[in-house]
Amino acid sequence: MLKTIWAVSERGAVGMQSQALGLGEALFAGGGFEAPKVFEVAFRWPYTWAPMTPAFASIRSLTPDTATPFEEAAKAGQWPDLLITCGRKSALLALAVKKLSGGRTVCIHVQDPKADPRYWDLLIVPEHDRARAPNVLVSKGALHRVTRTKLSTSAEALAPQLEHIPSPRLAVLVGGNNRYYTLDAEWMGGFVAQLRQATQQGLATQQGQGANWGILATISRRTGEAETNILRGGLASMPGTYLWDGSGPNPYFGFLGLADAILVTCDSVSMISEACATGKPVYVVRLPGNSKRFDAFFENLRRRGLIQWFDGHLAQWENTRLDDMDHIADEVRERLGWR
Template sequence: MTKLKVLILSDGVPGHVSQARGLVDWLSTRYELVCVEQTVALRVRSLSRLLLPYMLRINRVGPHIGTVFYDSGMLGSETTRPDLIVSAGGNTSFLNVALARKWSVPNIFLGSGRRLHSSEFSAHLTLEPTGQSHNIVMDLVPTATNPSEPAENGGALRDRLQLKNRQPLYSLVVGGDGAGYSFDETTWSQIGGLVEGLSKRDNCRWLVTTSRRTGCAGEQLLKKALPVSVLADSVWWSESPRKVMNSYLDASDAVFVTADSMTMISEAIASRKPTTVLKPADGKPPERHHKALEQFELAGYCKLWTLGAVMPSLPANANIDNHARDLLLSRLEQQIPSLLRHSLASSAR
């Protein structure tokens, strides 16, 4: 059986890259594959976003799109022809379509298509239906662990932190302004109050990591609000970034994550730990983001909690199994029959 050759187009945005890699990880459970990842950057974004949807629609984007509209030294070579193209993030969508046409190969895209119709892709994966052909609605966003993160597992982290008698350990994963949510001094204070209140109630310690989105000002306000005595370990991204998500989630008995990042929420859910999503009270998220969070809660993946409300009880362990993954892969096989040629199951028969 020949291996499925997959090309990931990456825009370098961690959340987008994680989704594309996550889907490839899911694919690897069913197909034997080899993956190449290419980072690309859209030139003159505002002009390119305006021109490319129209040019693709009238079929005027040729094989030189990679050199004209994108900064990349690889694209356009016939020697790199894959069996499948995968990408996430709107800035990769145009190149995804153009290369799929050039090479006559199927393509999968995750997220908003930047004014492109879902039918431009062999499969367009979203959390909310687009109402267009070739759209597949995901139950859960695939995410990948970061291969560049340290291999320290949760048990090793607990030992290094010298936690006593299996003391409960909670993670706080913090983003910042985005997806219709904003974080001001009051919001950071409410998060600090939640951490302090749960520490007293549950006798827990905390692992805290901020992110690029938090910003220096947000970190300073959060530091001011957090009781230092309850912190087992912390990462302040603007001061000294460390990629600790894998080990923090593995070590945690429960996870609290801010509502602004779908990728961080999906990673928390994928850890199978009790996950609580923290929403600022005055948030105005886009409808599709709001509905996705509601669907996650309805499915038992997480609990939604509005900052400032009565202190939450811990939810049950994230109620996920392989159903979401297997359902999506089966839908992809129906949409892209050529995948079946690379199925591990077919090779075993």
């Protein structure tokens, strides 16, 4: 019988959902599992401040609108074989499910929960996080959903809609504010001007300057309205550009598949990891702010030659892929005896 997977993340946290679901999809692709079911959860006060220990773990921590699947599972005693959570708050939910399932549900948490790793069956953390223990697997970057097949099929489906965008094409992935970095209107205005100059000065090659770049740009949920409008206005004045502003189907994977190079803001480990998983040249754009954890992540990638800092100039280079999803999925199977 195929084993069941639930992939759980905090509501609205797209990067966290991508990591939990990415691992679930990698396990599903290897066989032996049903396709993962996806759940987004939100937490009630005071559980948002509860210590990360089993004593405080309860499905009563969930808001009524997100608690139903877990309440039904508790009532029927039908929990998944594997629960994958991502995001610190959802780590507490995993401890609740482990208690209610009598330990039958295997709980894997992605990212460092800043608590004793022994509470979970496995932790998977990026190498710039500190958590280390016998049951901790270390990845080079964030887990993700990028695969060669997904990139090629998404690019093929999107290509007719974007055939007017000239090559080479630059995918521009714009994030937003977080507790470490600031992406405001002033920054966006300067970035648009820099982007205009970089893409219209031609492709730098060994033979000299070539054709101007086409732009495939996308915003995130964290991009502010004012900043989006500045980006929209700037791109509208440039030839050969396309902006996805959150309306209609998300072309994210298609953009990654069609791009000849990728430019991504520095606020998201997930977006940078996904960009590096394509094997294409990746430029990272600095934002005002600082984080020692992010700096360690950037330096690890830069040292491997996977990223360059964007300085207003664009070029192409042969890149390798940052992708240990298959390795992590195989290691999970090995550790759990599910190979």
